Amino acid sequence: MVQELTLEQKAMAKRIMIPLDYPNAEQASLLINNLEGIPCYMKVGMQLFYAAGPDFIKDLKRRGYSVFVDLKMHDIPNTVKGGAESLTQLGADMFNVHASGGSAMMAAARTGAAAAVSNNPSLSMPLIIAVTQLTSTSQEVMNSEIGISGNVTDTVVRYAKLAAEAGLDGVVASPQESAAIAAACGPAFCTVTPGIRPAGSSMDDQSRVMTPGQAIRQGSHYLVIGRPITGAEDPRQAALNIIEEMTQA
Numbered sequence: 001m002v003q004e005l006t007l008e009q010k011a012m013a014k015r016i017m018i019p020l021d022y023p024n025a026e027q028a029s030l031l032i033n034n035l036e037g038i039p040c041y042m043k044v045g046m047q048l049f050y051a052a053g054p055d056f057i058k059d060l061k062r063r064g065y066s067v068f069v070d071l072k073m074h075d076i077p078n079t080v081k082g083g084a085e086s087l088t089q090l091g092a093d094m095f096n097v098h099a100s101g102g103s104a105m106m107a108a109a110r111t112g113a114a115a116a117v118s119n120n121p122s123l124s125m126p127l128i129i130a131v132t133q134l135t136s137t138s139q140e141v142m143n144s145e146i147g148i149s150g151n152v153t154d155t156v157v158r159y160a161k162l163a164a165e166a167g168l169d170g171v172v173a174s175p176q177e178s179a180a181i182a183a184a185c186g187p188a189f190c191t192v193t194p195g196i197r198p199a200g201s202s203m204d205d206q207s208r209v210m211t212p213g214q215a216i217r218q219g220s221h222y223l224v225i226g227r228p229i230t231g232a233e234d235p236r237q238a239a240l241n242i243i244e245e246m247t248q249a
């Protein structure tokens with residue numbers, strides 16, 4: 001039975017992005033069917049895209065979902081421009097690039113998306129989001145392995161400002177940094193935050209985490225929530241519990 005959501009709960013559900021981190025379309029479809037009627041954003045990352053390809057994105061769009069294509073592009077500007085053009089033609093509502101590719105690369109993503117829209121005016125401009133520091137990265141790893149000194153929040157904010165100056169719509173970061181990003185780039189600059197873990201759940205490979213309620217209170221626009229939902233015994237109930245926690249926050 002499809003449990004009726006209140007308007008407020010529906011608004012919160014739209015801020016949840018479900019990563020369809022599955023090896024094939026069949027397994028992803030099982031989860032989508034399980035969550036039927038909950039209006040989440042769907043995120044297709046490398047595992048599913050490399051296996052099921054553009055057809056799966058088209059299928060999600062036909063089913064009425066907003067789709068975040070998470071391929072984290074990081075290449076020379078001309079190549080990223082072409083990738084952005086293709087993802088926009090495909091109907092992605094959001095896609096991402098790595099901020100560490102630099103401002104020319106980020107601006108090229110925007111140019112590619114705009115070219116697709118100008119060739120086909122029935123398309124809309126997708127939201128283009130820059131990955132700052134992966135939420136699996138701790139300060140220790142950032143300093144000693146990646147070679148960036150200082151604290152993670154300062155680095156994330158520096159990348160966020162670069163992304164804003166390059167004309168992007170927002171960033172991927174931990175909810176721990178959402179408030180600092182809003183202070184630096186304005187409240188409309190979109191924060192897409194993975195690293196969400198309900199109280200008591202496993203961190204898995206994430207480092208910079210917060211609960212769904214904390215992320216909402218920090219002002220995150222979107223919460224990317226995978227294993228706490230997809231790995232739950234009852235994914236639908238796990239999603240409904242999280243929506244309730246977000247609504248109460």
Ligand SMILES: O=C(O)c1cc(=O)[nH]c(=O)n1[C@@H]1O[C@H](COP(=O)(O)O)[C@@H](O)[C@H]1O
Pocket residue numbers: 019021045070072096131133134135136172173194195196204206224225226227228
């Ligand atoms: O770009 C992303 O979506 C992303 C960026 C990041 O910094 N951290 C991060 O976890 N992600 C993605 O967010 C999802 C998090 O999944 P869970 O850890 O299972 O909740 C995965 O699909 C990751 O690929």
